Amino acid sequence: MSIANADVRLAENPDIVGKARTVLLHEADEIRQLAGRIGSAFEAAVHLVLACRGRIVVTGMGKSGHIGGKIAATLASTGTPAFFMHPAEASHGDLGMITAEDVVIALSNSGESDEIINILPAIRRIGARILSITGTENSTLSRESDVHLSAAVSHEACPLGLAPTASTTAALALGDALALCVLDLREFTAEDFARSHPGGSLGRKLLVRIKDVMRSGDAIPCIGEEATVQDAIQEITGKGMGFTAIVDKAQKPVGIFTDGDLRRLFVQGMTDSHAPITSVMNTHPKLLGMQQMAVDAVSLMEQHKINGFLAVNETQQLVGALNMHDLLKAKVV
Structure with a gap:
């Protein structure tokens, strides 16, 4: 599209900026409501991660899987060994990644994702602990978890109410809060952060002598x-x-x-x-x-x-x- 045509499109859709602001403000409001619900379950989640003697294994399907990948990366870069495991691959051999010393963080907005529910018994047999993040308080995944965190939202930012938007933002923010609280309790420093980012500008500044x-x-x-x-x-x-x-x-x-x-x-x-x-x-x-x-x-x-x-x-x-x-x-x- 040429710049001229783009200008025409903008002139024909003057409410684009307003709609964008509506989405952002709605998602921000959902996170504010989530912050107000933080309590003892979140404290239990933080202590569960801190007490983990193995790795944090994060899993989730679809959009929840993408959020799970980001949570695993944030945990790993802030001093908590973590990786993402695809739940569909888990039942075909990847469960071998999990040990009894690990904590599995499972994400599912509905709490009923078949790929995750199907591997819960195997995770239990291995002996790993389970921390779930769902948008539904009373779900199979929440009931089968050692600790459950609610990332429930009133409704999605999507006008159709279908595309995961506010719910994935809430889950991501909850994962960030978990990682950063663990970071704080571990007394993780900027130099510790740099050791896992040797290729970044911070790593060069804090590690090069x-x-x-x-x-x-x-x-x-x-x-x-x-x-x-x-x-x-x-x-x-x-x-x-x-x-x-x-x-x-x-x-x-x-x-x-x-x-x-x-x-x-x-x-x-x-x-x-x-x-x-x-x-x-x-x-x-x-x-x-x-x-x-x-x-x-x-x-x-x-x-x-x-x-x-x-x-x-x-x-x-x-x-x-x-x-x-x-x-x-x-x-x-």
């Missing part, structure tokens, strides 16, 4: 205390980091000299390139421990308006150097 991104060995721009400004220029040019460290005989940094320092010297009229570097270097270089988080370097760079750091070991010896390009390459920034 200075030693993982710094340049080391011969790549470190470094000269001794006896060096001259000329030596510093050659080292800066050769290593391409925009600065060089100055170290003593014990390989401990005593200063840093940057290309910015060099420009300032020329502006001030200095012409003697054979002057000792110790007479012009910055004697207070910013040092980072190689075990520190790389994100610390980003904060210090912003705070001090600098572009590079020297990295030291536990005995304060120079072991690395890094600049903003290294942090960008590692996607820490």
